[in-house]
Amino acid sequence: MSTSETAAATSFAARLGLGNWRQNVIYIGFIVIFLVFALTLHDKGFLNPNNLLNIFRQTAMIAVMAIAMTYVLSAGEIDLSVGAVAGLASVTTAMAIDAGGLLFGVSAGLATGIAVGTLNGLLTTRIGIPSFLTTLAMMGIAKGVAMWISDTAAVPIISRSYSWIFGGGSIGPIPVLLIWMLVLGAIGHVVLRKTGFGRRVLATGGGETAARYSGIDTRSIKFRVLVISSMAAALAGMLYAGRLQSGRFQLGEGDELSVIAAAVLGGTSLFGGVGTVIGTIVGALMIGLINNGLILMGLEFSQQLMARGGIIILAVAMSQPRR
Template structure:
């Protein structure tokens, strides 16, 4: 009897170890990392107000715009492309929106901001999908063009936004007890996650990124998918620019500068394969929150901006190191 029991226990233990060995722990690195970093700062900065409700809400507010940009970037990277122009598009959208608001009012201002993203995304998408130019080169060039145009049309001067309605809707106020930026972030993450995981478009994005030739044989128009993800990314970036403008009540060409690096890091840390074919919008959310958590903790710890940039660079290297081809 004891021999049978011992054999069963050994078999059960072996089965448990086998299940553990088959778990892909890299899928959960971002969640484990988030908990570890949060616990570290909670202990280290407990006397600095890290766990206060106001500080935690500030983390969400500060990462909301990056989260929105990163949702669009998730689709681009899952499709095995890259978009380096999103930060500059956000800045250009903010100043165009501010100038249009001043001249024509709320609705034309919002439409003008969206038009920036649609125009830039259409150009990026056409050059990549129709002419076959690598997205890295196209969007790198567009980064400079969008930033230059934004600085040119404003003469490097900030464009104030005096519309209380716009500022309230786009990040400057609350929707009931919920901060506006948090609501925008939740909307984009929810829609982005559902579309990527549950719709035909999402499956085609992943198929194109995973194996373009195989996707074409199954009837996927991979050129159209590439065009659409770059159009989506730029349009989402233009919304992020309006969120910057609403929260800070002005349009500036500097808004969004460097956000492309933070967004890419958030996407890769969140489990989206750098080589395409796999993506997680929820993981991207946690990647953005982790970056915001680290930035907030470093500020409370007294580190200056240059030191924070070093840490962000380390995060990007870590993200690439953890990326793997599916």
Template sequence: MTESSSTTVAAAAPPRARQLVSQLLQGDQPYMLYVAFVIMLVVFSAASPHFLSFDNFLNIGRQTALVSIMAVGMTFVIIARQIDLSVGSTLALSGMCAALAMAHVYDSWLVGAVAGIGTGALVGFINGVLTTRLAIPSFLVTLGTLSAARGLAMLITDTKPVIITSDPYIELFGETTFLGIPAPIAWTLLAIVIGILLLHFSIYGRQIYAAGGNPTAALYSGINTRRVTTLAFVFTGMLAGLAALVLSARSHAARPDVVQGIELDVIAAVILGGCSLFGGRGFILGTVLGSLIIGTLNNGLVLLGVSSSLQLVIKGAIIVAAVAFTKR
């Protein structure tokens, strides 16, 4: 290689690196997220001697795993100018189906995984079809499936929990470690990587930005906006199913009444991460950071002895503030 050609390659490398970073950090003001997160770490570290420890950070990672996994999918839905209020109920129903499949079909982690993720995908497909084909606002559709999925989860077992006896299932999704990383955090990282590849490095990602940013222009440019939106709901349902596997494995059982209200945390994480409720804008790493901010806030408030009711008030105020910031 000649000296001039090597100089050209060296000069081309930094722009490519900058392009990669810009694709991952597509928020208008991503640095505000990092500043807010650092300030929160400093405040809680000064207020509680137990906050700044490796074990506590692992606890935060475990505690935010469910929200982070589902928030990755919710990012796609909100970028498409929709919303999914049913993710918590989808998680509960998916967990019940996974446990029942292993109890009555075959006690295998693979059967449970297929049943759980498949149930989530089915609920997401129903949400997507009703929203796009019948032109019903996704808020109303998912409000209905929120109630229906939760009711079905209670109905199929008469509100009783289903014990999980598959040790490989419990180990794989709840208790083992991958290269020293606890299973819930490892599955969260996998969901994040898949979300980044789909949203920022695929044709589908460009289509969903177009469909959410300007649906009419996207339609006239040849994008099947119905299919793109439906797939966003399906992907969100699948990740809700994955979150159900993680939760049921950690609990050694599936319960129909779990994680009620978790959709509040999921939506808060996505909006805090820079995703616009009006569609067309958002990025995965921002969503993850938003989830970590919510998880760190919960963890810090618990260490400081703040009541659970006040925690709900604070999280609600954060959502309102984030939406107000988004409209500016």
């Protein structure tokens, strides 16, 4: 084949999207895993509408946090405190509802996220502590505070309005949690792809020095994405609390790993400069799909962990560009 023929074939493959199949492996993988579970677990209720809706319910909180994590990773930072912040926000929200009602509770939950995010942002951008260490320390602090103020006990929420709005309600067959996920996903996608802020986030992660010389206040960008991440974690904690009708320090425990995995599975780079909110949501749904399918297969928890880890490693490895 001549050089011109090779170039033409390459161009044709690119137009078909074949040259970029690695970028779309999360979507291919999601469909393949869904079909495998649908064929092997159809007699165990996998395709039952209630089971499929439960996957959305169980995935929504991870997706909400992962949307914000997409911004953090795209800016070249990381936030390991999201799970602990979710637990803390669930407790402060429940306690505030008991003391002052629904609006006071919602305000307290969001204020928790803003306070933690501001502290993370200041320590990272002003003092210069790497976000990995800042948020790792904040993970322990947030969990400790939640355990302290709740005395390690669940704090009940008796407000039916709160429970309906934040996780427990449905509009017809559609869970409110699914609506939260879709609305926040749409907002996150538009902001990242269509606004100046989103472009500055990607530029900051793609090359901080170059971004700074082009006039971008990279410290401000990193500060803001860390605040956004903590606010999203607080909202996820409020959704946990609404669904379970109580605030507990254990809520969100260990979620940081699933959140980061969802973002990376979806095509967001751990090294910054590349991010996709739609891919992140599909990554979160893929993790929820795997969890649900492995449970229906009757695997022990240890086997579920091994299988889940192997599938995630395979998917991430396939999505990486060749060197």
